[in-house]
Amino acid sequence: MIENPMVVDHLWRHLERTPKVVGTCEGCGEEILVGEDVYDFDGELVHQQSSCCMEFIANKSLCKVAGE
Numbered sequence: 001m002i003e004n005p006m007v008v009d010h011l012w013r014h015l016e017r018t019p020k021v022v023g024t025c026e027g028c029g030e031e032i033l034v035g036e037d038v039y040d041f042d043g044e045l046v047h048q049q050s051s052c053c054m055e056f057i058a059n060k061s062l063c064k065v066a067g068e
């Protein structure tokens with residue numbers, strides 16, 4: 001059976017309009033969509049925004065006073 005190219009094209013365009021979620025930001029916890037600028041930290045994705053990076057590091061680290 002030969003597929004109708006118009007139908008296939010229509011489906012493809014529909015998919016392209018829908019933002020594709022590729023993961024979750026380890027900082028803010030929001031979804032990361034295709035085309036967004038992110039840092040890939042050993043497979044963990046973080047938005048390239050200072051607030052996300054700060055939250056990510058805060059989640060990963062021990063909070064302490066330097067020198068103590």
Ligand SMILES: [Zn+2]
Pocket residue numbers: 025026027028029030046047052
């Ligand atoms: Zn984020």
